Amino acid sequence: MAVSKRIVLHFPKRLVERSIVSRLVKEYNLDFNILKASVTPDEEGLMVLELSGKQADYDRGIRYLAETGVRIQSLSQDVTRNEERCTHCGACITICPTGAFELDFATRRVDFYGDKCLACGLCIKACPPRAMELHF
Numbered sequence: 001m002a003v004s005k006r007i008v009l010h011f012p013k014r015l016v017e018r019s020i021v022s023r024l025v026k027e028y029n030l031d032f033n034i035l036k037a038s039v040t041p042d043e044e045g046l047m048v049l050e051l052s053g054k055q056a057d058y059d060r061g062i063r064y065l066a067e068t069g070v071r072i073q074s075l076s077q078d079v080t081r082n083e084e085r086c087t088h089c090g091a092c093i094t095i096c097p098t099g100a101f102e103l104d105f106a107t108r109r110v111d112f113y114g115d116k117c118l119a120c121g122l123c124i125k126a127c128p129p130r131a132m133e134l135h136f
Contacts, residue, residue, distance in 0.1 A: 011045035
């Protein structure tokens with residue numbers, strides 16, 4: 001049976017220079033679509049991928065990633081905004097890789113579009129009043 005799943009990969013500094021994703025194609029017969037990537041030498045890397053292939057190959061590929069030291073986050077979770085906590089400071093706008101936040105110039109408020117959100121969690125860390133929340 002074929003599967004297609006979106007995941008976030010967090011690469012420790014020591015793995016950024018290695019060709020880990022290409023092994024998913026060559027050795028585990030998986031196809032991938034890079035939805036977002038931020039990989040810089042000597043820094044932690046972040047990659048949002050859509051992986052697809054046979055379930056057994058997917059499971060083996062995920063096991064390989066985990067054994068290699070890549071932290072894997074599933075996108076089967078949602079990020080929501082606690083409207084009572086949000087101060088509309090805009091810290092989330094610049095950090096969001098998908099543009100799920102936009103400033104409404106007329107009201108000077110930040111709009112959140114959950115349908116654009118990949119649940120990468122970057123806004124959760126960046127939000128000073130902790131208005132962004134992760135739900136599984």
